[in-house]
Structure formats: C-alpha cells, structure tokens
Amino acid sequence: MDAVAHASAVEQGPNLRQRLAARGFDAVTLLxxxxxxxSLLLFVYPFAFGxxxxxxxxxxxxWLANYRRFFSDPFLYETIANTLWLAIPVTLVNLxxxxxxxxxxxxxxxxxxxxTILVLPITLGTVLVAEGLLNYLxxxxxxxxxxxxxxxxxxxxxxxxxxxGVFASLVITGFPFTFLLTLSYVTGIDPALEQAAAxxxxxxxxxxxxxxxxxxxxxxxxxxxxxxxxxxxxxxSAVLLGEPAGSTRVISIAAAQAAxxxxxxxxxxxxxxxxxxVQLGIVVAxxxxxxxxxxxxxxxxxx
Amino acid sequence: MTIALSQFDEVxxxxxxxxxxxxxxxxxxxxxxxxxxxxxxxxxxxCGKSTTLNCIAGLLPVTGGAIWLDKNRVDTLRPEERGFGMxxxxxxxxxxxxxxxxxxxxxxxxxxxxxxxxxxxxxxLNLVRLQGQENKxxxxxxxxxxxxxxxxxxxxxxxxxxxxxxxxxxxxAKLRIEMRAEIRRIHNELGATTIYVTHDQxxxxxxxxxxxxxxxxxxxxVGAPKELYETPAHxxxxxxxxxxxxxxxxxxxxxxxxxxxDVEGARIxxxxxxxxxxxxxxxxxxxxxxxxxxxxGPNAIAATVDTIEYRGRxxxxxxxxxxxxxxxxxxxVSVEPGSRIHLRTEDKRILVFAEPVQxxx
Numbered sequence: 001m002d003a004v005a006h007a008s009a010v011e012q013g014p015n016l017r018q019r020l021a022a023r024g025f026d027a028v029t030l031l032x033x034x035x036x037x038x039s040l041l042l043f044v045y046p047f048a049f050g051x052x053x054x055x056x057x058x059x060x061x062x063w064l065a066n067y068r069r070f071f072s073d074p075f076l077y078e079t080i081a082n083t084l085w086l087a088i089p090v091t092l093v094n095l096x097x098x099x100x101x102x103x104x105x106x107x108x109x110x111x112x113x114x115x116t117i118l119v120l121p122i123t124l125g126t127v128l129v130a131e132g133l134l135n136y137l138x139x140x141x142x143x144x145x146x147x148x149x150x151x152x153x154x155x156x157x158x159x160x161x162x163x164x165g166v167f168a169s170l171v172i173t174g175f176p177f178t179f180l181l182t183l184s185y186v187t188g189i190d191p192a193l194e195q196a197a198a199x200x201x202x203x204x205x206x207x208x209x210x211x212x213x214x215x216x217x218x219x220x221x222x223x224x225x226x227x228x229x230x231x232x233x234x235x236x237s238a239v240l241l242g243e244p245a246g247s248t249r250v251i252s253i254a255a256a257q258a259a260x261x262x263x264x265x266x267x268x269x270x271x272x273x274x275x276x277x278v279q280l281g282i283v284v285a286x287x288x289x290x291x292x293x294x295x296x297x298x299x300x301x302x303x
Numbered sequence: 304m305t306i307a308l309s310q311f312d313e314v315x316x317x318x319x320x321x322x323x324x325x326x327x328x329x330x331x332x333x334x335x336x337x338x339x340x341x342x343x344x345x346x347x348x349x350c351g352k353s354t355t356l357n358c359i360a361g362l363l364p365v366t367g368g369a370i371w372l373d374k375n376r377v378d379t380l381r382p383e384e385r386g387f388g389m390x391x392x393x394x395x396x397x398x399x400x401x402x403x404x405x406x407x408x409x410x411x412x413x414x415x416x417x418x419x420x421x422x423x424x425x426x427x428l429n430l431v432r433l434q435g436q437e438n439k440x441x442x443x444x445x446x447x448x449x450x451x452x453x454x455x456x457x458x459x460x461x462x463x464x465x466x467x468x469x470x471x472x473x474x475x476a477k478l479r480i481e482m483r484a485e486i487r488r489i490h491n492e493l494g495a496t497t498i499y500v501t502h503d504q505x506x507x508x509x510x511x512x513x514x515x516x517x518x519x520x521x522x523x524x525v526g527a528p529k530e531l532y533e534t535p536a537h538x539x540x541x542x543x544x545x546x547x548x549x550x551x552x553x554x555x556x557x558x559x560x561x562x563x564x565d566v567e568g569a570r571i572x573x574x575x576x577x578x579x580x581x582x583x584x585x586x587x588x589x590x591x592x593x594x595x596x597x598x599x600g601p602n603a604i605a606a607t608v609d610t611i612e613y614r615g616r617x618x619x620x621x622x623x624x625x626x627x628x629x630x631x632x633x634x635x636v637s638v639e640p641g642s643r644i645h646l647r648t649e650d651k652r653i654l655v656f657a658e659p660v661q662x663x664x
Contacts, residue, residue: 190393190395192391192393192395193395193397193398195360195362195382195389195391195395196389196391196395196396196397196456197397197408197412198361198362198381198382198383199360199361199362199382199383199385199387199388199389199457199466200383200388200408200409200412200456200457200460201383201386201409201412201413201460202383202408202409202412203383203412206412210397210408210411210412211397214399215398215399293399294398294399294440296398296399296440296442297398297442298398
C-alpha cells in the first residue's frame with residue numbers, strides 16, 4: 001500500500017505547495033492581504049463608485065451630460081489650463097533647484113542637518129506655510145517693508161492673492177520632496193564615473209552633460225511625475241494665497257464647488273475623473289519618454 | 304600606428320605628501336619616472352599606493368610637495384587639464400555608452416573631428432583585440448572585455464602617462480595572467496609610460512621595469528624586480544617578496560660579510576641587509592623555496608612537521624620549532640606530520656635584518 005502511494009506521488013511530481021512556491025507564492029505572500037484589502041476599500045471602491053457616479057447626472061440627461069457641460073463651460077474647462085499653468089512651472093522650478101543643490105549636498109559631511117532643515121516644510125503642512133506667506137509677503141509684510149525701507153520699491157508688490165502667492169507656496173512645500181528624491185538618484189551614481197570622465201579631459205560641465213545627466217534622466221522623470229501630481233492637486237494654497245475665482249481657480253476648486261456648494265456629487269465626480277485623466281496623460285507621456293534614455297545600473301562595474 | 308603618445312622625458316614626484324586629517328597617507332614620496340618605463344607601486348592595502356596614483360591623476364590634491372612633467376608643474380592642474388590616462392580598479396566604464404562611445408569619450412570631449420575619432424577608436428579596438436564588440440554596452444561584456452575597454456579608453460587620448468589602479472584585481476586567476484601579458488604587450492607596442500598599482504608581488508615582478516615598495520605612506524625601496532626579489536633592503540620588503548620564514552634571534556657574531564644569529568640554540572649565519580650589532584635582536588629571513596629538509600649541522604634548525612601538501616613536482620610543508628617559530632619549507636620527499644626533521648639552507652640564501660620599527664614613525 002505504502003509503495004503504491006509513493007509511486008503515485010512520484011508520478012504526480014511536486015505537490016501544489018511546492019509548485020506555488022516555485023512561482024514565488026508561499027505563506028509570506030499572505031502578508032500582502034491587509035494591504036490589498038486596504039487599497040480595495042479606500043481606493044478601488046471609491047474610485048469605481050465615483051467613476052460610475054460621474055455618468056449619472058443629477059439634472060438628468062444622457063450619461064455624458066456632465067462631461068459635455070464641463071467642456072462647454074469656459075469657467076470649468078479653463079481650470080485645466082490654470083492648474084497646468086501652476087503645476088508644470090512649479091515642478092520644473094523645483095527640479096531645476098533640486099539638481100544643483102543635490103550635487104553640492106552629495107559632497108557634504110553634514111548631510112543630515114541640511115536634510116532635516118529642508119524636510120521641515122513637509123512636516124509643517126500647506127496651511128501653516130500659507131499663513132506664514134500671507135504675513136511675510138503681504139502688503140504690510142516684512143518682505144515689502146524691507147524693500148520699501150531700502151527704497152527699492154515705492155509701492156508694495158502684490159505677491160499674495162494672485163498666481164505668485166500660490167507659486168511660492170507650492171515651491172516651498174514641494175521642494176523638499178523633489179530634493180530628497182533627486183538626492184537619492186544623484187548619490188546612486190558611482191563617483192568613479194565622474195573621476196574617469198575628468199581624467200579623460202571632460203570639464204565639469206561636460207561631466208554633468210555627458211555622464212551625470214543621461215544617467216539621471218530616468219530618475220528625474222520619476223521625480224517630475226511625483227512632484228507634478230502633488231502640485232496638480234493643489235487646493236489649500238490656491239484658496240488661501242491665490243485668487244480662487246480668477247487666475248488660480250484650479251481644477252480641485254471646481255470639483256469642490258460642484259460637490260459641496262452645488263451639492264452635485266455627480267458633477268464633482270466627473271471633474272475628479274477629468275483631473276485624474278489629465279494627470280495620467282502627463283505622467284504617461286513623461287514616463288514613456290524615459291524609453292529614449294539609458295535605464296540600466298548607474299555604476300561603472302559589473303555587479 | 305596613429306596612436307602616438309605625447310612625448311616627454313620624465314615625471315618627477317618631489318617630496319609629495321598627502322594628509323587625511325591627522326593621518327599622513329603619504330609622506331615625502333620622491334620618485335622620477337623616465338619615458339617608456341613601467342613602474343609598479345607595490346604594497347599592502349593602506350600603504351598609500353592608490354593615494355599616490357590619485358595624486359598623480361589629480362583626483363586627490365597633494366598637501367605637500369610637487370609633481371613635475373619635465374619643466375611643467377602639474378599638481379596644481381585639474382585632472383582634465385593633466386591629460387593622463389587612467390584605468391580604474393572597477394573599470395568605471397560609462398554604462399549608458401557603448402564600447403565605441405566609451406573609447407571615443409576622451410577624444411569627443413577634446414572636440415576632435417569625427418573622422419579622426421573613428422580612426423583612432425578603430426585602432427584602439429584593434430590594439431586591445433575587441434573588434435566586433437564596439438556596439439555593445441559595458442553591461443553586456445565580460446570582466447576581461449570591460450578591462451580591455453577601460454585600457455583602450457585610457458590610451459586613445461594619447462596620454463604621456465598611463466595610470467593603472469589594480470586593474471586585474473577583479474578578474475579570475477586565469478584571466479589575470481592573460482591580461483597581465485596583454486598589458487605588457489600594449490605598453491611595449493605603444494612605447495607607453497605606465498604607473499601600475501598592485502598588491503600582488505607576482506604581478507609587479509612580471510610586469511615592471513622598476514618596483515616601488517610603499518609601506519605606511521613611505522617609499523621603502525625602489526629597484527628592478529630582480530634586485531628587490533634577491534636583495535630586499537628591509538624586513539617588511541622581504542616579507543612582501545616572499546621571505547615567509549622569519550627567524551627571530553640574537554646576533555652573536557659578525558664575521559666579514561656574514562652575520563651569525565643564535566636562533567633557539569641553533570647557529571644561523573647569513574648576509575646582513577641592515578646594520579646590526581652584536582648582542583642586538585636580529586631576524587633571519589628565508590624564502591620557503593630555499594628551506595629544505597636536511598641533516599643537522601650549521602644553518603639547520605630542528606622542527607616538527609605540521610602539514611605536508613603535494614604540489615606536483617615537490618611537497619610544501621609547514622612546521623614549528625620547540626620555541627614556537629613557524630616555518631614553510633619545501634621537500635622532494637614526503638615527510639610525515641608529527642615527525643622531527645631538520646630544516647636548512649645555504650648562508651647566502653639567508654638575509655639578516657634588524658628588528659623592524661613598529662607602526663608609523
């Protein structure tokens with residue numbers, strides 16, 4: 001009997017558990033379950049719910065009525081341009097600031113102190129930064145008073161409750177994030193590559209242009225996407241520091257007004273879907289362009 | 304041959320020092336390298352050999368002294384202005400550029416016309432025997448091929464001086480010997496001047512015209528391979544050159560060119576390489592190849608065999624004396640572990656040194 005059972009086991013080959021393990025599924029895989037439930041309940045379900053809701057207009061009409069209304073009303077569709085006009089320049093400015101600073105910080109011994117100082121704005125939150133900027137950059141704020149004391153201007157500059165107020169706030173809160181990501185990519189490049197380029201006669205600019213930049217591009221593309229998505233969903237600073245009825249009427253304000261002032265959740269959902277699509281479009285375009293660049297390990301030696 | 308290295312007469316290191324905080328990584332290193340020479344910087348890790356190379360390349364600023372290329376002072380120049388070719392230990396190939404672009408990098412940075420770059424790169428590819436690989440990325444090459452690319456990239460810019468930082472240490476044993484011959488061939492074909500850093504005395508002996516032995520940031524001895532191998536000037540150089548048997552004893556007599564030590568009661572006589580005086584402690588250094596199993600008598604010391612290994616033509620064994628000295632010896636016959644033997648050698652094969660000074664002076 002034993003011999004028969006043994007023979008059949010051999011014919012069947014490895015059992016189910018062994019076959020699953022060979023594909024990378026074992027008991028440890030179960031640790032994914034809480035995260036899967038979490039994202040199902042808090043992301044997939046609300047997203048699907050909103051998606052369906054956006055096709056059921058409150059005022060009746062066919063299933064695309066909300067979308068048609070959005071794209072026929074300049075007060076609504078212009079929010080896309082307003083938001084892009086903030087988010088893209090802010091993200092580019094953050095990246096352009098982060099790269100040279102990361103190159104300098106990479107060589108520093110007291111990286112931690114500087115990193116802590118730079119990360120502080122993240123922990124403060126956008127509202128606190130907005131309050132601070134309102135006082136600092138306002139008509140009676142230190143900034144304008146200092147400039148006037150030195151006679152550099154005669155009238156206070158209008159720096160809040162317009163485009164530039166939101167811009168400044170987004171740079172302050174977005175920069176630390178952009179910087180930390182950039183720093184990790186910059187320090188990931190083998191310094192021997194730069195030394196090799198130097199001994200081959202490349203000047204500092206040539207070393208950056210021909211060695212660092214091509215190796216950094218994929219990382220900078222990811223950094224751009226993550227920073228862009230953050231800036232694109234701007235809401236508190238656009239309300240507090242901008243002109244929420246004019247130039248900084250961003251798409252999240254339009255969605256919030258539809259949902260919580262007109263109580264039209266269906267329209268709010270439709271605007272949120274459009275917002276998501278625009279973000280997705282930019283992110284996909286940027287990530288696709290990574291294919292143009294080298295994407296292997298950034299080290300000069302075989303692993 | 305259109306790769307023609309820049310001509311010069313000599314590179315001179317004049318009392319070059321390099322401090323890292325309180326640590327003197329290099330102290331007053333002076334050395335003159337003539338055109339066409341192959342110089343090996345040899346020493347254990349931390350001796351300052353890579354620091355020396357990095358100072359010459361300009362990757363580390365010197366903290367004292369000067370480096371001269373003929374009449375021009377170069378230690379104040381940036382690395383990109385010196386134009387020395389360097390081969391790195393981990394090759395440091397640009398991972399995003401293919402073999403052709405890697406090799407042509409230096410010429411491109413100099414703004415040379417494309418036709419000239421192509422011609423010189425082709426020639427460099429020929430020289431390192433990598434034809435047909437030029438469109439691969441470094442990640443697709445084997446270690447030995449990567450090494451060849453690194454060498455081609457360094458020499459194609461026609462540097463007056465080629466610097467190599469342990470270029471073979473990442474290769475396996477067989478490839479290491481092959482590439483060793485390749486490096487010497489390329490050096491000869493180009494008439495290059497090469498400074499080669501290594502911790503492997505075999506590599507230094509087989510490649511170099513002159514070897515510079517460094518220890519604790521100080522030059523201990525400079526000489527031709529044969530000179531260093533046969534007559535090391537100091538105990539630590541001897542240790543590095545394969546004198547694995549170190550017999551501590553007391554100097555009992557000096558008779559002409561022979562110095563006689565008392566080692567655990569045995570009288571060992573050899574040639575003194577450092578000044579020793581009667582009554583002081585001395586060390587007798589003997590190469591394991593020169594220590595053989597023999598009869599009791601002068602220059603023989605009693606020992607007990609620990610291990611014996613068959614090495615093809617002969618046996619290599621280890622043994623210890625009653626006083627705790629360890630020996631490595633060779634033998635034409637197998638001896639049993641645990642057996643009592645006498646190990647002996649000729650007078651002229653024994654070098655006598657004074658007690659070494661410990662640590663950095």
